[in-house]
Structures are given as C-alpha cells and as structure tokens.
Amino acid sequence: MRLTKKDLLGIKDLTVDEINLILDTAESFIEVSTREIKKVPTLRGKTIINLFMEPSTRTRTSFEIAGKRLSADTINISASTSSVVKGETLIDMARNLEAMNPDVIVIRHSASGAPHLLAKLLRQSIINAGDGAHEHPTQALLDMMTIRTKKGRIAGLKVSIVGDIAHSRVARSNIYGLTRMGAQVTVAGPATMLPRFIERMGVTVHHRIEDAIRGADIVMMLRIQTEREQQNIFPSLREYAKYFGLNRKNIRLAKDDVLVMHPGPINRGIEIAPDIADGPASVILEQVTNGVAVRMALLYLLTGGRT
Amino acid sequence: MRLLLRGARVVDPSQPIDEKIDILVENGKIVRVAKNIYKSRTQTEADAPSTLKTLDLRGKIIVPGLIDMHTHLREPGFEYRETIQTGCEAATAGGFTALACMPNTNPVNDNHSVTGSIIRKARECNLCHVYPIAAISRKSEGAALAEFWDLKDAGAVAFSDDGKPVMNAALMRRALEYAASLDMPVISHCEDLHLSAGGVMNEGFVATELGLLGIPGVAEEVMAARDILIAEFTGTAIHIAHVSTAGTVRLIREAKAREIRVTAETAPHYFTLTDEAVREFDVNAKVNPPLRGIEDVAAIREGLRDGTIDVIASDHAPHAMTDKDVEFDDAAFGMVGLETSLGLSLKLVADGILTLDQLIMKMSTAPARILKIPGGTLKTGAVADMTVIDPDAEWTVDRSCFRSKSCNTPFHGWDMKGKAVMTIVGGEIKYQEP
Numbered sequence: 118m119r120l121t122k123k124d125l126l127g128i129k130d131l132t133v134d135e136i137n138l139i140l141d142t143a144e145s146f147i148e149v150s151t152r153e154i155k156k157v158p159t160l161r162g163k164t165i166i167n168l169f170m171e172p173s174t175r176t177r178t179s180f181e182i183a184g185k186r187l188s189a190d191t192i193n194i195s196a197s198t199s200s201v202v203k204g205e206t207l208i209d210m211a212r213n214l215e216a217m218n219p220d221v222i223v224i225r226h227s228a229s230g231a232p233h234l235l236a237k238l239l240r241q242s243i244i245n246a247g248d249g250a251h252e253h254p255t256q257a258l259l260d261m262m263t264i265r266t267k268k269g270r271i272a273g274l275k276v277s278i279v280g281d282i283a284h285s286r287v288a289r290s291n292i293y294g295l296t297r298m299g300a301q302v303t304v305a306g307p308a309t310m311l312p313r314f315i316e317r318m319g320v321t322v323h324h325r326i327e328d329a330i331r332g333a334d335i336v337m338m339l340r341i342q343t344e345r346e347q348q349n350i351f352p353s354l355r356e357y358a359k360y361f362g363l364n365r366k367n368i369r370l371a372k373d374d375v376l377v378m379h380p381g382p383i384n385r386g387i388e389i390a391p392d393i394a395d396g397p398a399s400v401i402l403e404q405v406t407n408g409v410a411v412r413m414a415l416l417y418l419l420t421g422g423r424t
Numbered sequence: 425m426r427l428l429l430r431g432a433r434v435v436d437p438s439q440p441i442d443e444k445i446d447i448l449v450e451n452g453k454i455v456r457v458a459k460n461i462y463k464s465r466t467q468t469e470a471d472a473p474s475t476l477k478t479l480d481l482r483g484k485i486i487v488p489g490l491i492d493m494h495t496h497l498r499e500p501g502f503e504y505r506e507t508i509q510t511g512c513e514a515a516t517a518g519g520f521t522a523l524a525c526m527p528n529t530n531p532v533n534d535n536h537s538v539t540g541s542i543i544r545k546a547r548e549c550n551l552c553h554v555y556p557i558a559a560i561s562r563k564s565e566g567a568a569l570a571e572f573w574d575l576k577d578a579g580a581v582a583f584s585d586d587g588k589p590v591m592n593a594a595l596m597r598r599a600l601e602y603a604a605s606l607d608m609p610v611i612s613h614c615e616d617l618h619l620s621a622g623g624v625m626n627e628g629f630v631a632t633e634l635g636l637l638g639i640p641g642v643a644e645e646v647m648a649a650r651d652i653l654i655a656e657f658t659g660t661a662i663h664i665a666h667v668s669t670a671g672t673v674r675l676i677r678e679a680k681a682r683e684i685r686v687t688a689e690t691a692p693h694y695f696t697l698t699d700e701a702v703r704e705f706d707v708n709a710k711v712n713p714p715l716r717g718i719e720d721v722a723a724i725r726e727g728l729r730d731g732t733i734d735v736i737a738s739d740h741a742p743h744a745m746t747d748k749d750v751e752f753d754d755a756a757f758g759m760v761g762l763e764t765s766l767g768l769s770l771k772l773v774a775d776g777i778l779t780l781d782q783l784i785m786k787m788s789t790a791p792a793r794i795l796k797i798p799g800g801t802l803k804t805g806a807v808a809d810m811t812v813i814d815p816d817a818e819w820t821v822d823r824s825c826f827r828s829k830s831c832n833t834p835f836h837g838w839d840m841k842g843k844a845v846m847t848i849v850g851g852e853i854k855y856q857e858p
Contacts, residue, residue: 129633206750228751229635230705249753250635286635313638314629 119423124236124243125415127252128293136294140262142414142422143407149186150409160189163420164219169246170196170207170226175381175405176246176255180223183412189220207231208238215239220420224248242419250284255415256380257290259408261298263400264335266407267376272299277329277371278320279305279361280339280388281350283312287380288339292318305329306361309350326361333371337378338363338388354387364390368398376400426450426475427851428461431482432812437785438488438801447486449808452851457804479846481812487784488800489521489809489849492762493791494586494611494665494689494737497523497554499545500538501530506742506829508542512551514740514762514828516855519844521809522553522799523762524791527564528587534559534570536578543579551854552847553809555581555797557611560599564588569598576606581795584611586665589647591617597654604660609794611663612651614672615713619643624753626699626714634702636752639714641669648672652679652686661685663794666739668694668713670723677732687794688727689735692768693759693834695724701834707748708834711741712757729777734790736783738765742830760828764821766813767840774841812846814857819843 118138122130131139149157165184169177177193184191196202200210207226214222221242224232229249236243247253264271276295282288282304295302296319304315305323316322323329330336341357351357363377377389377398385391394401427449434445434457446461447454492515498506506514515523525542527533533542539556546554558580559570564587572583583603590596590612603610620643625631627638648664652675655662667673667690679686693711698718701709709715727733741758748755769787772778778786788811792800799809821838823831845857 208749226751228753230752233705234751248635250637252635283632284635289633289635312632313627314632317629318633 119421120418122419124232125254125419126232126236126243126245128254128257128290128297129252131294131297133297136258136261136298139258139411139414139418140265142418143258143262143410144266146410146413146417149413150406155186156188157186158188159417159422160184160187160420163189163221165189165191165221165223165416166214166219167191167193168214168222168224169193170199170201170224170231171247173225173247175408176225179405179408180246180412183409183416186409187413187416189416207234211235211239215241221416244415244419247286250286250289252290253286254290255408255412256287257294259404259411260291260337260378260380261294262407262411263378263404264376267400268334271295274300274334275303275332276300276335276337277303277305277333278337278339279326279329279363281310281341281345282306282315282339283310284342284345285339291337292320296320303329303333307351326363327367327370330367331370333375335376335378336363336368336371340380340382341384341388343384358387362388362390363393365392368393378404381405425851426477427808428476428478429481429486429810430461430478431480432484432486434486434802435780435784436488436802437781438789439803440781442781447802447810449851452808454802454804454806454808457802483814483816484845485780485813485815486802487811487813488788488802489847490519490766490787490811490844491791491797491799492520492523492738492740492765493735493795494691495523495525495740495762496528496742496758497525497542498742499529500541505744505747508545508554509549510827510829511740511762512546512549512554514760514826515552516847516849517827518762518764519766519811519813519847520552520762521811521847521849522555522797524555524557524581524795526557526584526586527559532559532563534562534564536571536574539575539578539580552849553797553799555795557582557584557586559583560585560590560610561595566591566595569595569602572602572606572608576608581797582609582611584613584665586611586613589613589615589617593650593654596651597658600655600658600660600662604658607796609661609663609796611665612647613665614644614647614651616643616646619646623714624710625702626716628699628717630699630702634705639712641671641716641720644669644713645671645675648675652676652684655686656682656684661687664688666691666694666713666737667724667727667733668716668720670720673723673727673732677727677730680732687734688732689737690724690728690733691737691739692761692765695721695728695772696768697834705752706834707752707755708759708832710752710755710757711759725772725777728772728786734786735794736765736769736786737791738762742828743832744830748832758832760826760830760833762828763826764833764835766844767819767821767842768835770840770842808848808851810848811844812848813842814845815842817841817843817845
C-alpha cells in the first residue's frame with residue numbers, strides 16, 4: 118500500500134486507512150533508531166528542506182534526524198537566517214527553493230494556511246510541521262502512535278485534552294485524528310480557551326479539569342503560552358496552575374492505567390506538576406521517540422515508498 | 425446633442441414608473457419621458473435632424489444611473505492598486521454613473537486640497553461623477569475633527585473614517601452634531617477595535633477549524649448600537665456602512681421603528697457569501713467586516729427585503745497581488761466590487777428577494793437621497809444619468825477582463841445573468857458593451 122497524496126497538510130484530509138498506513142510504517146522504522154549504526158539507505162539522493170519560520174527545537178530536530186537516518190540530505194532554514202529578514206515574501210522564497218529541486222519541503226509557520234499556500238504553488242511534497250493554530254499533523258500522528266503502542270488500540274478510548282484549545286494546533290490535529298479513529302475526545306479549559314462551536318468537531322466540552330479527566334484513558338495536557346496572560350485569556354499563571362493544572366490529586370479521577378501526554382515543551386508546575394510529568398503514567402518522552410519514527414515514515418511514504 | 429432612447433422598459437423607483445416608454449435627452453438633461461416619442465420623431469427631427477441620435481433599446485431596461493456610495497479609489501497614494509481613471513472605468517463598465525470615494529488615501533482626504541484634487545482629476549477623466557467623502561477626524565486618527573465646512577465647500581458630500589472606526593464616542597457625538605449643522609451625512613464604519621483585535625475572518629466554526637483569529641459579529645454590533653444611541657441623543661442622521669451581521673440588521677430595524685434617523689448599506693458579498701468561502705485560505709475572501717455565517721446572510725437578505733437596509737454599495741477595495749499573495753494573516757482586507765455588484769444584486773431579483781424597482785431604489789435613488797447628490801431619478805429636468813441593463817445577458821466573471829487595476833475578487837468564474845450594457849452620464853454614452 119502507498120500514500121497517494123502529494124502533501125501532508127493536515128489530519129483532516131486523512132482517512133482511517135491512511136492513518137493506519139502511516140502508523141504501521143512508523144512502527145517498522147522504530148527499530149532503525151535502536152541500531153548501533155542508525156542509518157538506512159532508503160532516501161539516499163533525496164533532498165529535504167526544513168523551513169522553520171517559527172522557533173522549534175523538538176520538531177525541527179526530529180525531522181532532521183528522521184531525514185538523516187534515512188540517508189537523505191537535510192537542510193535547515195530558520196526565520197532568522199532566511200531571506201524574509203531581507204523582505205522576501207514566503208512565495209518568492211519557496212519558488213527559489215523549488216528551483217534548487219528538493220524532494221520534500223517541511224514547513225513550520227506562525228500563520229495558519231502557510232503550508233497550503235506552498236502546496237498549491239510548488240511541485241514538491243509539502244509537510245506541515247505546524248501552521249498557526251490550525252494543524253500539527255505529525256504531532257497528532259506521533260500521539261496516536263504512542264496511544265496505539267501503549268494501549269493496543271485507539272477506538273473506544275476516552276481521551277481528554279486540557280488547556281488552551283483555541284490557540285492549539287496540536288489540539289485540532291488530535292481531535293481530527295482521534296475522533297476519526299474512534300476515540301471519545303473531551304476538551305477542557307476556561308471558556309476563554311475554547312473556540313466557538315468547538316463541539317461541532319465532535320468533542321465533549323468541559324470547563325473544569327476534574328469533569329474532563331474523570332474516567333479518562335489518556336490525559337493530554339497542552340502547553341500554556343505565558344504571553345496569553347496579557348490578552349486576558351486567563352488571570353494569572355498561579356490561578357491557572359491551581360485550577361487547570363494536572364496534579365497528583367486530580368489525576369486520581371482518571372483510570373488507574375491512565376497515560377499522561379504533553380506535546381512539549383512543558384511548563385513544569387503550571388499545566389503539569391513535576392511529579393506527574395516524571396511519574397509512571399507519563400509517556401512524554403516516548404512521544405518524542407515515536408516522533409522520529411512517524412516522520413521517517415512520512416518522508417518515506419511521500420517520496421513514493423510503499424509497504 | 426440630443427439622444428432618443430426608445431423601446432426600453434423604464435424602471436424608475438423615484439416616480440415610480442415601470443413601463444415601456446421613451447426618453448428624450450437634450451443638453452445632458454432628460455427633457456421628455458413619454459410613450460411613442462419615436463413615432464412623432466419626424467416632427468421633432470424636422471427641427472434639427474442631424475443632431476438626434478436614436479438608440480433602439482427594445483428588450484433592455486433603462487434605470488436611473490447606478491450610484492455606488494462606498495468605493496475606494498486609492499488615489500492619491502496607492503495608485504498601484506487603483507487610480508481615479510481606472511476606478512471610473514470600472515465603475516462605468518459596471519453600470520455606475522456616480523460613485524462616492526472613501527478618504528483612506530495617502531494623504532488622507534481630511535482637507536480641502538485633497539478633496540479638490542480628487543474632484544479635478546475625476547473631471548479630467550470625464551467618465552462618471554465622483555463625490556469625495558472626507559474624513560471625520562484629521563488623518564482618520566480618531567482624535568480631532570477635520571475641517572467640515574472647508575471640506576464641504578471643496579466638494580465633499582459626506583464624512584467617514586471608513587477603514588477605521590471612530591472609537592471615541594464623544595468625537596462621534598460632536599461629528600454628528602457638527603455635520604448636521606452643515607446638512608451633511610456621517611457614515612460610520614462600525615467596529616470595536618478591542619473586540620476585533622488580531623482577527624482575520626469571522627469568529628465562527630470555520631475560524632475554529634482553520635485556527636484563524638476571529639472577528640466576532642459583536643465587534644460590529646456594539647458600535648452600531650452605540651452610534652444609533654448617539655444619533656438618537658443628538659437627533660441627527662447616521663448612515664451605517666457595510667452591515668454584515670444579523671445583530672446589526674436587528675438593531676437598525678428597531679432603531680427605524682423608533683424613528684431614529686438611521687440609514688444603512690450592505691455590500692453584495694454579505695448577501696452572497698458566507699465564511700465558508702475562506703475554507704481554502706482564499707485571500708480574495710478576506711474582507712472587513714468579514715464574511716459571516718449563513719444565518720447572517722439570511723438576515724441581511726431579509727433586511728434588504730423589508731427595507732431595513734436602504735442601500736447596496738460595493739465597498740470596492742482594490743488590492744494588488746503584492747498585497748494579497750502572502751500568508752492569510754498578512755493579506756490585505758478587501759475585494760473589488762464595481763464590476764460585479766450589479767450582476768450579484770440582480771440575483772436578489774431572480775431569487776424573489778427584491779423587485780427590480782426595489783433594487784434600483786437601493787442602488788440609485790436611495791444613495792442619491794442619503795448623500796443629497798443629483799441623480800437617482802429619470803424625472804423630466806433631471807440630469808441624464810442612466811444605466812441600460814440587458815436582463816437576459818448571460819456572462820461569466822473574468823477578473824482578467826476587469827477595467828479595475830486590481831482583480832481581487834472571490835467571484836472569478838461565477839455565472840451571472842443580467843448586465844449593464846450601456847452607461848450614460850450627463851447624456852453622453854460613457855460605456856457601451858463591446
């Protein structure tokens with residue numbers, strides 16, 4: 118089976134079969150990263166450009182490692198080193214990159230829809246590594262892979278996503294993916310963090326973390342962006358930590374075998390207590406490990422690979 | 425020079441008439457509106473046969489020249505988007521014989537020399553009437569009143585800080601009072617900048633899915649409510665620009681029922697498109713106020729039908745590709761409209777929302793009355809501004825054929841029925857369908 122898409126722009130566009138194909142492929146790539154010589158020649162001669170117009174450590178490194186372990190040539194461009202500082206538009210920069218004939222362009226951008234703009238213009242495969250508050254499909258895929266590996270299934274599980282849903286691309290991609298795979302998704306946060314009509318995305322809405330995580334199989338905590346305090350999205354970090362943070366007390370409401378997830382980077386002691394982040398229920402670092410495998414799978418499938 | 429228009433159906437809501445009747449134009453004025461002027465032609469022509477031009481307009485409709493009371497001509501300052509010349513060419517091609525242009529140029533039209541220069545240039549273009557709308561506040565910064573008397577004397581017909589709202593309620597109060605003493609209308613762009621801050625599209629389910637920051641309908645409604653209350657207090661008239669929400673329609677309907685002197689306009693995109701048009705991050709569907717939900721579109725159409733909304737204006741907002749071909753967040757707000765307004769508005773007639781008479785009221789007679797400018801009528805003695813519509817002409821919007829310098833439209837490729845085939849300004853044919 119092969120992925121017939123040119124680009125990966127969002128989870129919304131993926132079918133159940135496509136998600137399973139990506140996750141199955143990713144599982145087969147896990148082993149490569151455990152070898153002594155962590156490299157296979159699969160993408161030898163392919164060029165991958167990582168165009169990161171917004172700060173990122175985890176995702177950019179993960180894509181770079183994924184490309185290198187498949188023997189592709191990877192080039193990183195960040196906003197501060199790109200020609201946008203000279204006033205070049207995204208479209209002009211992309212056309213110039215296209216002229217150098219890469220095979221895949223991975224893009225992270227603060228504006229929703231930026232990868233879609235490139236996908237329409239360029240013949241290369243575009244992978245969305247996070248666009249504004251829209252989608253972060255590779256994060257959702259690695260989250261689904263982690264859940265599937267740990268729980269053996271996704272369908273029927275109760276997944277609670279807690280935090281600033283309105284500004285979260287991770288939340289949107291996970292909502293699309295998890296609901297499509299048959300999970301029951303609950304979102305929670307103060308009303309200021311829940312975008313209008315979010316329930317139409319097929320989720321249950323709560324305004325208290327306790328209500329959201331009761332009986333949950335998975336609790337996914339979102340990073341609180343501290344600059345949102347100025348926009349009156351929440352009154353103070355202190356209040357947020359007290360009423361919406363995941364801690365040793367409220368986690369007891371979840372199932373005994375609950376998995377705690379977080380896309381990172383975490384704010385220790387704010388949305389998640391340190392002992393929970395480091396505790397036995399936490400799979401935060403396994404998410405990161407799986408991220409490399411998921412990205413290897415995508416690079417492989419989008420450049421024509423098949424399983 | 426005399427012009428005889430014969431055989432057409434004449435629709436003039438100012439009289440009102442709707443019948444097959446001939447119109448005789450002499451020296452730029454309508455001198456006779458009567459049946460069968462054509463048949464008595466030999467006598468009339470006997471006086472000066474060579475100077476009479478007869479147009480056979482059977483199958484066509486003659487209406488008072490369309491007036492667009494909300495246009496952005498971009499000159500001075502943004503001539504790469506539009507000039508007075510290209511804007512007037514687009515207007516006449518779209519069937520407009522007059523337009524009022526908003527002051528958000530560079531420099532802002534907040535003084536008599538800018539107003540005067542626009543009028544002079546428009547006169548040189550010699551296509552359609554151009555009526556400048558001057559700024560309410562100096563540089564449209566919302567702090568200090570512009571020189572209303574001086575602007576009026578220079579030829580401005582109304583005041584507005586369009587593009588920017590007047591956030592200071594006290595300034596709006598003074599503007600309404602001062603303008604009323606000059607017998608000049610004030611046009612309000614209703615938007616609370618705190619509520620709309622950062623927004624790039626309607627706050628609704630589509631914005632939620634796309635992760636784009638929303639502009640809530642209430643950002644428009646709180647300001648419409650405020651301005652209606654101020655107008656009630658001062659006892660003066662206010663015109664609400666580009667109504668986009670069901671809530672604003674309701675506020676205006678209630679205000680009119682209480683006999684507050686409020687008038688309102690909407691634009692074709694607000695009764696035609698919803699925020700679903702933004703789905704594929706189409707920058708040509710990015711406009712301020714934003715395209716709203718389906719219930720808003722229904723309310724706008726009902727507001728047009730029941731008379732709550734007096735005017736259809738284009739809010740023609742040309743932008744070059746360089747303003748638009750960027751990330752959605754960074755793209756400029758606005759769409760061109762002069763060459764699609766009539767076609768889209770005729771769909772309201774086809775849909776049974778408005779009669780043709782009511783439509784022409786909203787696109788000609790009402791804007792003339794609100795701005796207190798000539799036109800909007802085909803009465804004997806009136807200026808001979810007329811639009812000839814072919815109601816059966818089927819055409820497809822092709823932005824590459826626009827006379828406007830810009831082509832930022834979400835309606836490219838749309839099928840239309842009904843079109844302006846001739847635009848007559850002051851008795852002269854300024855546009856004729858090729």
